[in-house]
Amino acid sequence: MHVLTDNIGFLMGGVLITVELTVLGFLGALLLGTILAVCRVSPITPLRVVASVYVEFFRNIPLLSLLVLVVFGLPDAGLTLSTFVSAWICLALSGSAFACEAIRGGINSVAVGQAEAARAIGLTFTQNLRFVILPQAFRVMVQPLVNTFIGVLLSSALAAVVSVNDLTGRAQFLNLESAEAVLCFLFAGAVYLVLALGSGAFGGWLERKVAIRR
């Protein structure tokens, strides 16, 4: 146990990086996913096609391949990003494909009459989206989006492969020093479990709070 208690500050620093990466990655995924979802429900065919291709691409490429492409491929194109930023971009790209589908489901659940009524009272497109459709849509997508969040959290562990010093990376480093693989990874696993369960519980609370009773 002393390997954990002696290095708790080091490990908690890793937890912080994992949380930062997850939150930033999820926010990116949410933003991109919303834009994509709007494209996917749009009446303009090229936009729908582009968004569909994007979703199918990033939903079906392993995150690890994406990480290697961004970390070792982009520098050849003249763009060298820090490994943290690279991992963040990858999480946002792959998360956005899943977020898009969750949001699209939410938008589709808003009755078409709502949009028509909003246009009838003279709301512009932006106002329509911002005040009528998305607020209603986001309420039904709380759970799917929490699943996306948990997905981003758990995939963030892969960032350790490209040298991001997150919780997994630090657990690996401690194991290198101490040869206590089981303890180090039990700790890391427990932290991921607590974070994921916590997000799930928060999602449940949020859903109860914002649910529309129909």
Add this chain to the structure above:
Amino acid sequence: MPAQPTLSRRAFGASAVAVVAVLALGACSSSKNSPSIDGNVGAKAGSAYDSLITAAPIASSGDVDANTWAKKIKAQGYLKTGGTDSGPLFSIKDLKTGELTGFDAGLSQMLAHYITGKTDVKGLTKLTITTVDTRETLLQNNSVDAVFATYSITPERATKVNFAGPYYQSGDAIMVKKGNTSIKSVSDLNGKTVATESNSTAALQIKKLAPSAKVLLFKEDAQCVAAVQQGRADAYVLDQGILIGDAQSNPAVEVVGGDPFTVDPYGIGLNKDSDAKAFVNAFLQKIYDSGDWAKLWKATIGTVVSGNAPTPPKLGSVDGS
């Protein structure tokens, strides 16, 4: 049945720009002149390599029967090894034949040949890919019979597993991008970004000898080389033999600093509860004496490190062995 809200055309223009920008970012990741991130350096499989293995000694059936661990392996017909198939010089899979070659791989094949007497080199061992995270555990639960994985003997690890050997004395060296003159020795690494493999003890050595260096841990050797070549890292620290091999196949990088700055003894990892250690040490002593160890060195590490094979380290000479 929910229907899609109809939205105006104008606003989609803006979102389309964003989407295309993101796709373009994804697309520019592929490039024609990418550095190879699956380097294949070291001995190639072939009849010369195979006959090197099969010419090594075979244990007498009395020796095998007297040892529970060896007897079990003879009965199962092959050696279950833990290691890697992507380690240049030490254990790398020949992409054409699928055969594992290298110094570690060769030793494991010689040991399997020693116990079973079989001569089908490819079938002598069955490899389970291990990482630094799993080596002790796989040995403890008997998923593998022995680990050959440039496995540095440390006192901490020796509390978990037994080490036969040391069978090879290595040391860390420094690789930089060709033309980088700011790094000449390990102390120059302070304040620099240094890449190394996440499963190597080099990370611990850097922490000790250049405490203010920023360490980047990558999964594979080839990724570390790419990091140096692309400027993500100022230097790459790892076993000298591996770095020299990389530098030979990649003209954009070079090894600096002369002799290795650490002493890193490699051992064969074995289950602590088995009687394997004495048996494997006896095997190592046999191939030291017969010259097969030196021949294997020449055929693998010796392809990139010049000079004659070194004198093999004395068995049991380091803490933990």
